[in-house]
Amino acid sequence: MYGQQNVAVTGTHSHSGPGAWLNYLLPQITSKGFSKQSYQAIVDGAVLSIQRAHATLQPGYLNVGSTKVFGANINRSLYAYLANPEEERARHNSSTEEDGSVEKDLTLLKFSRASDGKNIGVLTWFPTHGTSMLGNNTLISGDNKGVAADLFEKSVAREENAAEGFVAGFSQANVGDTTPNVLGAWCEDGSGQQCSFENSTCSDGRSQHCHARGPFFLTKDNGASSCYEVGKRQFQPAKELYDATDSKLIAVSGSSVKSFHTFQDMSNFSFPLANGSYVHTCPAALGYSFAAGTSDGPGAFDFTQNDPNAPNASPVWRVVSGLIKAPSKQQQRCHFPKPILLDVGEINTPYLWTPNVVDVQVLRVGQLLIIVSPGEATTMSGRRWREAIHDSAASTILSDSSSPDPIVVIGGPANSYTHYIATPEEYGIQRYEGASTLYGPYTLNAYINLTLSNLHYLSTTSTSQPSPGPLPPNNVNTSLSFITGVVYDGHPIFASYGDIKTDVSPSYSLSPSPTITATFIGANPRNNLHLESTYAAIELALPGTDQWERVRDDSDWGLIFEWKKINELLGTSEVTITWEVEDWAQEGRYRVRYFGDSKVVGGTITPFEGLSGEFKLMR
Secondary structure (H helix, E strand, C coil): CCCCCCCCCECCCHHHHHHCCCCCCHHHCCEECCCCCHHHHHHHHHHHHHHHHHHHCEEEEEEEEEEEEECCCCCCCCHHHHCCCCHHHHHCCCCCCCCCCCEEEEEEEEEEECCCCCEEEEEEECCCCCCCCCCCCCCCCCCHHHHHHHHHHHHHCCCCEEEEEEEEEEEECCCCCCCCCCCCCCEECCCHHHHHHHHCCCCCCCCCCCEECCCCCCCCCCCCCCHHHHHHHHHHHHHHHCCCCCCEEEECCCCCCCCCCCCCCCCCCCCCCCCCCCEECCCCCHHHHHHHHCEECCCCCCCCCCCCCCCCCCCHHHHHHHHHHHHCCHHHHHHHCEEECCHHCCCCCCCCCCCEEEEEEEEEECCCCECCCCCCCCCHHHHHHHHHHHHHHHHHCCCCCCCCCCEEEEEEEEECEEECCCCCHHHHHCHHHHEEECCCCCHHHHHHHHHCHHHHHHCCCCCCCCCCCCHHHHHHHHCCCCCCCCCCCCCCCCCCCCCCCCCCEEEEECCCCEEEEEEEEEEEEEHHHCCCCCCEEEEECCCCCCCCEECCCCCCCEEEEEEEECCCCCCEEEEEEEECCCCCCCEEEEEEEECCCEEEECCEEEEEEEEEECEEEEE
């Protein structure tokens, strides 16, 4: 019932999530290789979500609509965006606030039960990178998309028309060149200057000091305040649309629930352009500007963005690049004007560094079509892709007079990760997004061709599927890993796991809202991932009883769990739990609870708990 054709695996694209679970070598390098524990947690969670959805499957209906979101994204590669044709850009430039450089439309799909009319969830598409949390943040976070989803779910939990277990999904759209750091890119070198418009460098000609600023960049919290604000800016218009009358939401109609999926080897895919000329893609390669990073996270050394054809970086890097794998003349011509730094699609040692075989998938429900993109399409790439699907669907699978106008959204990155998808014009500029467009200047055109040529499989009368195509490699059991496992935990003499090291104060005033911290003797959290449970909790005493109620856990934005290794040899560590008390917190008697698991030499893992002293919140 569920398989390759009708299951798409996507995420919020947070840059603060657990790593080490991707299938190819290049993204594994920064995480010291592959972690089966991290991978299995994601697989198990995805499978469990499908099982639960299937177990509660029942008749329902869908409504879809769109609204504007302002103040949550800007274009971080505007110089490249401006290389697109002026007349094309003008079609999307409607005002000073909406100049077309990024998408401001958020599309919302609402799921409702037919039995009682209650809403069971929403899925939204809006493009802004999950890079509100800064590069020095070491805490796991869903970033701004996670904030938006959490705020939405907590908001509807108090409403009668929302079913128990309501799920809000805030996914990406054509996110490639967007940033949530809406105050722009500035040089953090004391000059007070903005970064170079063309290549995002500062006065020293390098990119290391060029950093983008979120709305609360002056708050020294690793980006948390900006992250919360950008999440809120997505949540609020989405919730207003959800609450709106039917005039803002239209029914997804028709009985067609269709999908297709195939794999395509992009190392030399030949296809015709609209003018009839044939072009082809190339084995994957990354340009010099890939190593420059972006203003959301600048790279190292002397790499810069906007570095086509004749790199300004040290000649040493050409030698290093050649030692890894020197690209052939044919490969260089194919990727021109990209100067190839890493010829990743032609390196098989110890296994492929990036994919050459990509997923091609589109989902259809009624007049709604979802492009499932394996890469990060830029603003204009997403528009071209959506428009091509819309126009083709309107003239083929939704062409009869009774059919509503197609609604097309793009979601990704999904299924695999193929880095970026820039337009040919943006590719020519070779900023980060162009340098990270793996398969050459015709990458976007290839994706559009592949989806259009398979679109007939989504027609109401279609009973077939495309051929599976060449299967990508599965490196789960062969991937390298240099991640040290948990050998054992230790605790100080005359102390136990969970003992309090730094306790809370007896009372706190709620004017202003306080920050409450407790530190415990801890153990490595990798001993037990506490999936669907928590490492930390805030408990409230129920008046007139000896009962306690859990009112916060580590899924709440304001409750922070930090683990710190104290001594590598002895295995000792500590855990700090911080509650940033919300303005709306009620008065009462509280305590902090820590849930941990310790490991001894030999592998036995034992759960334990820690408990702070009681404290009062008073107005």
